[in-house]
Amino acid sequence: MDRYRRGLLAVVVAACWWKGVEGQQQAPAIWVMGDSLVDSGNTNFLRSNARADYYPYGCDYYRGPSGRFCNARTFSDILGDWMGIPAPPPFSDSSTAGNRIMGGVNYASAAAGILDESGQHYGDRYPMNQQVVNFETTLGQLRTIMSPFDLTRLLSNSIVVMAFGSSDYINNYLMPNIYSTSQSYTPEAFANLLLNRYARQLHALYSLGLRKFFVAGVGPLGCTPNQLATGQAPPGRCVDSVNQMVGPFNEGLKRLVGQFNSGSHPGAMFVYGNTYGVFGDILNNPARYGFTMRDRSCCGIGRSQGQITCLASAAPCFNHDQYVFWDAFHPTQATNAVLAQRAYSGSANDCFPINVQQLAQMSSVPLAPLHPRTTTLALKIAPVLEVEASSGFLIPETMAFGLMKSLSRESLSVALRLKSPEVIGPKPTFLLYSTARRVKKRETDEITSPPPHYGLPTSRPISEILKELNKKVPDSLIKSRTEPNGFAFRHLPWHIVNRIMNLHAPEWSGEVRNITYSADGKYVSVTYRVTIYGTDAELFRESTGTSPVNDVAYGDPVQKAEAMAFRRACARFGLGLHLYHEDPIKIWW
Structure with a gap:
């Protein structure tokens, strides 16, 4: 045997x-x-x-x-x-x-x-x-x-x-x-x-x-x-x-x-x-x-x-x-x-x-580099997502969501989320926040079943969320960087912004709304919307980031513009806004 x-x-x-x-x-x-x-x-x-x-x-x-x-x-x-x-x-x-x-x-x-x-x-x-x-x-x-x-x-x-x-x-x-x-x-x-x-x-x-x-x-x-x-x-x-x-x-x-x-x-x-x-x-x-x-x-x-x-x-x-x-x-x-x-x-x-x-x-469509002469792209995050381009071609859904991949090796293990009210209702059905019920176990404890969606945090009124987001960010979280041309600036990294949003507005969602290229194809701009959800209302802010197409020193230009737009949109809620007003010449949003 x-x-x-x-x-x-x-x-x-x-x-x-x-x-x-x-x-x-x-x-x-x-x-x-x-x-x-x-x-x-x-x-x-x-x-x-x-x-x-x-x-x-x-x-x-x-x-x-x-x-x-x-x-x-x-x-x-x-x-x-x-x-x-x-x-x-x-x-x-x-x-x-x-x-x-x-x-x-x-x-x-x-x-x-x-x-x-x-x-x-x-x-x-x-x-x-x-x-x-x-x-x-x-x-x-x-x-x-x-x-x-x-x-x-x-x-x-x-x-x-x-x-x-x-x-x-x-x-x-x-x-x-x-x-x-x-x-x-x-x-x-x-x-x-x-x-x-x-x-x-x-x-x-x-x-x-x-x-x-x-x-x-x-x-x-x-x-x-x-x-x-x-x-x-x-x-x-x-x-x-x-x-x-x-x-x-x-x-x-x-x-x-x-x-x-x-x-x-x-x-x-x-x-x-x-x-x-x-x-x-x-x-x-x-x-x-x-x-x-x-x-x-x-x-x-x-x-x-x-x-x-x-x-x-x-x-x-x-x-x-x-x-x-x-x-x-x-x-x-x-x-x-x-x-x-x-x-x-x-x-x-x-x-x-x-x-x-x-x-x-299973076939998986990779993210392809966007054509440098592509004009306005309308990113539709829907049950069947397609990205329409004015030039007449379609970009598969994996291509659009691929824009959210990591921007740097130093990014933390919580990344930007793409959620859409069109798909998942007024509030995200799945959120990345720990809410396991902490109990002191007794013989009489009734065993309760886990909730159908793990990680659903307790919401707060919009005013309370905004109050937290408007607090001054500790200096230890602010980074400094010098461009190759010698221009120095202070900035709040996108992954830090993401962590703060997860902490104070855990039910936030974000989506790319638009990607455009300049007429000469040298610059790409990304419009990003961030939505926060409270018990009494929901509120969104949009902003745009721009990056030179040929500037790959800090990652893909589209991703760089997207991260910039994300940070700026969050700043419109008050997150890190004090930095923006501190020195508008040296602050990079």
């Missing part, structure tokens, strides 16, 4: 590899974010106690121990094989630069969570927020070696794999002696908190130009050897209470994917991976997949070999491929192969609303 199992796995892995060699590569790049389930070696370069850079980790991997928490390859490695994409290098490796990053980068970090605090007892790690910032760093590098058109085409056709959430439970919520979240939040409220944070960064990545997302749910954590070792479940059973905790998160994540696909993120597709369901099928039917051991790890110590995870130079089991779990927390390569295959070509029960193969095959 062991020989047959190994042979079967070899055939599956070889098929994946051969598909990538002989078949056409299905995506130009793969960007991986998550925790130790998909870490390819980033933790090797961090001061962390969560390590996998020693034997027997990697004992079946051609490079030996690589920092992967597995005997060989991870889920994302094998999923990339199915698409003909080589495993991307880890972000932390100093050699991850130049042409190496054009096929994607792995940002995943062991013990990393959606919450910054999760896993902090292990030491350094890259939480989700930092991983998005790291991706922006990569974008800055790509801009130096690729044209704007090629970069946008690369991003819009790439596959993003995200595997977060497990660490927030294992290395936070389920550790009450270290973290207080289980005393402060009910399971439903905690899931809501995680989903709010997740939604922010998914939206930020979309705003940076990515369009194809695979978002993996959390597996049945109550079935891991680590949880079985607690003795909270009878033999042959999982710890049901733990599995029930992750239920609200998975259900909410699937709903979140549905919301993101409902029209709020044009040109994009988000896919939910039912990790819990597929993993449960493996555990309930191990023989079907060639497994003989499902309730203990291949490498570990103690009950279920899960009380202490795989130590350096420990002797693992002999038949690696017959074990579902490699160590106390992580699956074997054999299990990862099943998970990846089901994600790639599985049914609607495995992936929602489509699988990764279908996701990769």
